[in-house]
Amino acid sequence: MFCEKAIELIRELHRMTDGQLPAFNEDGLRQVLQEMEALYEQNQADVNEAKTVGRADLIPSIKLRHSCLLRNQRCIVAYLYDRLLRIRALRWEYGSVLPANVRFHMSAEEVQWFGQYKKSLASFMRSIGGEEGLDITQDMKPPKSLYIQVRCLKDHGEFEIDDGTVILLKKNSQVRTGCFLAVSFLMLQ
């Protein structure tokens, strides 16, 4: 059957479900393009014959080959596009400089696409708000104050912790507090 090479490309990518990037399959791509060329030429010949000699019976086969051409086109575009999505993820996971073993799996054109993506993202971030802009690739997780268990050495009375609630610090009582800066403040006293 036609389009077997094309589905191989898709399977290869789909097997890596966690977003990893397999090596660019230049050879596979070339083979699919070759099959497309052959299908197209055969169809051109049959179309001419159908027109000139009136062989309308060739039409079903022309249609079949055309479906295969469209299928090959879809598989290739989907293969390339999905790879771009994976490459885009690399920018967010690794930052703007990729390790050599990752870059090694990209084609020259993919490296170029990545370069342009980096540039677009950078100028977007620079343009946010005022002067310096905002690096939105930082702060991926909400800031967390670490809870710390403290034992009070002396009576301190009421103390406001970072969420605004007031806790009572009595000598020898144990409390969980939300902010180590608050603790260091008390330790200084």
Add this chain to the structure above:
Amino acid sequence: METPSYFPVPPGVGMEENFLSLDDILLSQERLPVRTECVFPRLGFLEKSSDSQDIPEGTKMEIPLWLSKGLYERKRKVLTVELPKVYKEGWRTVFSADPNVVDLHKMGPYYYGLGSQMLHFDSPENPDIAKTLLQTFIGRFRRTMDSSQNAYNEDTSALVGRLDCLEKVLFRSGQNGLNGFQSWEKGQASQLTASSLVLNYRKRKLIDVQA
């Protein structure tokens, strides 16, 4: 864990296919039994069982869904698409008796996806197929959801092994929710961890070195 920055094109909903979705491309590779309603000249080599130059009219063969969709026309029929047996009346009766006993991975694994796609081909049985798909999904959903929400740190492979692709995705998202909640409860949610993508690349680098 999934990489949070890689967002693949999702499969289409219902009868739709998404052009760029890898899942939909794999789904449309599923083979369907068809019968040719005309001669396909000069394509005899696609039909391995005969050595004639053409595919003759009336040939029964299996072709992928994408090709069936490409060739199918209501007015000028070049082929008839037959129902795979899992959508035929015999199996529909089994599903309506107890959808939970069926191994949808073995019978599918794209039971719902392919079933919805079958509705593209005009068949008098379409309303019944659609109804069975929906009822089967509803009938099995409760169990899929219950176990995805309650099986924490348990071996779920026996159950998951019998799920259709769509159910598997739902099961996983339920499990992710459960695991996320558990680690939040234990106060591990804020622990810093390296991205799984980065970790996997490190592993692979090691394998490359060893090879």
Add this chain to the structure above:
Amino acid sequence: MSDALSEDGSDINQDDSQEDVMTPAELIAKLEEAWLNEKFSPELLENKSEVVECVMEQLTHMEANLQRVKKGDAKAGFHRMEIDRIRFVLSSYLRSRLQKIEKFFPHVLEREKSRVDGQQSLLSPEEFAFAKEYYANTETYLKTVALKRMPPNLQTVDMLKAVPEPCLDSFVFLRVKERQENILIEPESDEQRDFVVDLEEGSQHLMRYRTIAPLVSSGAVQLI
């Protein structure tokens, strides 16, 4: 000292002369509202550039004030935390938007093209520039690597058809901020008929996004 840090929203002494000025607390509430809506809606919502700009200004201001607080002052920790939290929400908001712009880029740009004068733009000028570059970059890439090596009748792909549109039939959780009457609910199955509901203020619902999309943009409901 407390005056220098008044922008944490707890002690606001805005001058009464400017009535339409938002207090910092109101501003942050606006940001959080936009953030949650953007995070949970399947489609890209209208941009809130003014809010983003004001929050950026606010952050700069707070950073500057924090520099003046003497080391060891317990309040510094709280304010540092407050700044970090605001910056996280703002970054996360802008990230969600950028993600959707990338995900739906042909549709987002198409919508921008067909926009009539006076209609609010979905994209901020910066986002618009980003979307255009993303489109051109991706299109050029696909052309160079594959499409122009294909037979003549297969050298183009309609990106509007190839890239899926947002699924407006997704279900979303929401909280009602302003009471609504006669919201039409479409049937979920053939046996059902459509019916209308009233949404009471403060009540929470799980509904099809398409049904309440206008209420999200008007601010009558909040996605949660």
